[in-house]
Structures are given as structure tokens and as C-alpha cells.
Amino acid sequence: MSLRPPCEVPEHPAACAGEMTMEQAQAEAQRCLSSHACDGCEICMLLCPDLAITKDPDTGRAVIDLKFCKGCGLCAHLCPKGAISMEMDRG
Numbered sequence: 378m379s380l381r382p383p384c385e386v387p388e389h390p391a392a393c394a395g396e397m398t399m400e401q402a403q404a405e406a407q408r409c410l411s412s413h414a415c416d417g418c419e420i421c422m423l424l425c426p427d428l429a430i431t432k433d434p435d436t437g438r439a440v441i442d443l444k445f446c447k448g449c450g451l452c453a454h455l456c457p458k459g460a461i462s463m464e465m466d467r468g
Contacts, residue, residue: 415439415460421452 397405417437422430429445430452432438439461441452453461 413459415456416458418457421456421461424451424455426451 415438
């Protein structure tokens with residue numbers, strides 16, 4: 378695996394211009410990734426072995442069908458936003 382050179386992927390414009398310190402860049406990344414709200418990236422849908430996750434056409438967010446979900450936790454572990462959490466079924 379190789380890393381892409383800086384600014385080959387979309388970033389904050391100040392980061393590409395070299396105007397951010399490492400601490401500022403880390404703070405910006407944390408801000409972007411800490412919203413804990415699904416942004417519809419589809420990573421969970423692609424990796425779900427049970428095909429239990431679909432995209433809500435109205436909101437664009439992931440929806441988990443608990444009738445098909447086996448509880449493996451891949452979606453929660455790999456969600457870049459932390460929007461999915463695993464909870465013990467109490468029912």
C-alpha cells in the first residue's frame with residue numbers, strides 16, 4: 378500500500394496551501410470525523426456480510442434491518458464517523 382502525496386485528495390484549502398500547523402490539521406480532522414452522524418458514505422453497506430444495511434432514499438443515511446443483522450459489529454467498527462454503535466438486545 379502506498380500513501381498518496383499531499384493534496385491529491387480533497388482537503389481543507391488551508392492545509393493544501395501549507396497554512397495549517399500539524400496541530401491545526403489534527404484538530405480539523407477531529408472536528409470533521411467527530412460529528413457521529415451518518416453522512417451516507419456507504420462503507421457499512423459495502424462491508425455488511427448480511428446485506429442488512431440500506432440507504433434511506435429520503436435522508437441518504439444508513440438504515441440497519443435488524444431482521445437480517447447478525448450482530449457481527451463490522452459496521453460499527455469500520456464507520457469513519459462513529460455513527461453506528463452496538464448495544465445488547467434487552468428484549
